[in-house]
Amino acid sequence: MSDPTLILRVRNLTARIATRKEEIHAVRGISFDIAAGEAVGFVGESGCGKSVTARAIMRLAPEGTSIALGGSVDFMGQDLLQLDEKAMRDLRGRRIAMVFQDPMTSLNPVMTIGSQIDDIVRRHTELRGRAIRQRTVELLNLVGIPNPERRADNHPHQFSGGMRQRVLIAIAISCDPDLLIADEPTTALDVTVQAQILRLLMRLREERGMSLMLITHDFGVVAGMVERVNVMYRGEIVESGSVERVFAEPAHEYTRALLHAVPRLDTAGRVL
Template identity: 55%
Template sequence: MKHLLSVNNLQVHFKTFAGEVQAVRGVSFDLTAGEAIAIVGESGCGKSVTAQSIMRLIPSPPGRYVAGEIFFDGENLLPKTEKEMEIIRGKDIGMIFQDPMTSLNPTMKVGHQIVETLNKHTDLAGEAGKQRAVEMLALVGLPNPEKRYGQYPHQFSGGMRQRAMIAMALACNPRLLIADEPTTALDVTIQAQILELMQELKDKLGTSIILITHDLGVVAGFASRVIVMYAGKVVESGTTSEIFYQQRHPYTRGLLASVPRPGQEIRKKLSPIAGRPPDLIAPPQGCAFWPRCERAMLVCREVQPDLVRLSDTHLVSCWLTHEYASKGATIRS
């Protein structure tokens, strides 16, 4: 099966006064045309850096691509020049950023910002560009799109600004849409509406989607596959069903335990993951999760586990999947 996107052993570092932060440490995954996947994990695990790397938006300095490949439609994006990437951004790959208020230009009318994207990547201009912008605002469910076309971002609510960002990202019919925390700071009702809208657009337009989120609860029913990241690495990946019902990594289980579920007793406390993520200036020698893992073994501290394939779709990086783990392995006290 041909992949629309293939990320292979991506490594991204940032130079700081304290040292070099290893933000992404060998991430690999694939995406087929028309598929929706989710990348989940705590803040600081490398999700957004991975997403921005696909768009080649990492500023250099301080960031640098240490190793890896990012193939989009068979072409490696990493060697491309900035001028070549400007053609791809917006036209072939669109992105919805975390905060629409800071991503939208407060001095320009929303409709004009969409037309600006159309002018750069298509032949639409003048009245034709305006009509296309109005159509996009209507497509994302904004009421009275003709009026909204001439309004400024501050005249939109948070949910409306997010919809406007989606309209801008989809204006040129990109084949890939990257949604970086698109529901952050929105109430649960608007969150559901935004996710439902993205699902409808995927079904109608056949757009592939990468959803970046820290909340596993929002991916159920949206993504076909889930990639779990921790400390700059992929620790588990699989179908949504495998991640929710057959998860094998303690970190994945911790994420699920910290999310309220339908039918759960109101008074039952959630179980947050104890401790804090490691310092990526000097990552642990072994598994990065071992200091927070209740089932950590001595080997976890010393050796980084490989990604083990449990099925055609399910991979996990954990020593607990080893054949000796259940046969007398020494567990840390």
């Protein structure tokens, strides 16, 4: 890689999803960079290919489908699309981690919260025995779970949605990843909890100097969170630039439409 400060360099990425019935060109040749410690937003309506882009980087296809990938995903000097599944598994969760959209369904209901953090710590670190649980409790504390020692033995159904998302963030940062992909991390949460989770993500990113790829359909979420933003539409990046620039003078028609779709408080409404 020419630029050592770049952590991710995606070139001409394509993703075709093959289900039993049809084939969808979900991502049509997109290119972007993410620098070390940088936060980049991906904005677009649902179905625009932003989640597929995230899954493509992780090389995770949903059960029962297969994704054909093209182009290159250069992650710290190695092309992820060329790695075999075993090497990919060693990398997932350790160097690239992901936070998913729906915390209510993202935790295993029959395992305790603690053991779901224990297993990733055991998989990717040298820690063994009681040191694992110590690390788990530390992580729960870090993401703001009160009484972490006791709560680690609870099951997911004893946690609220916001608390579960904190647990999923604890899982994601457990092995100090270089890149954290957050795919609509606040969409399923109510507004006050959304702000807490976003603040937590910001704090962790600053403390650990990790890069953040924040995927959302909500311009309001990216505004305070990222330096640069890529606007996606129908599998392509239609506009990219600094958040200030894209907000102030959107170049693409779609970006303007998307910005318009955000309800605003400063323009007078009309009484229906």
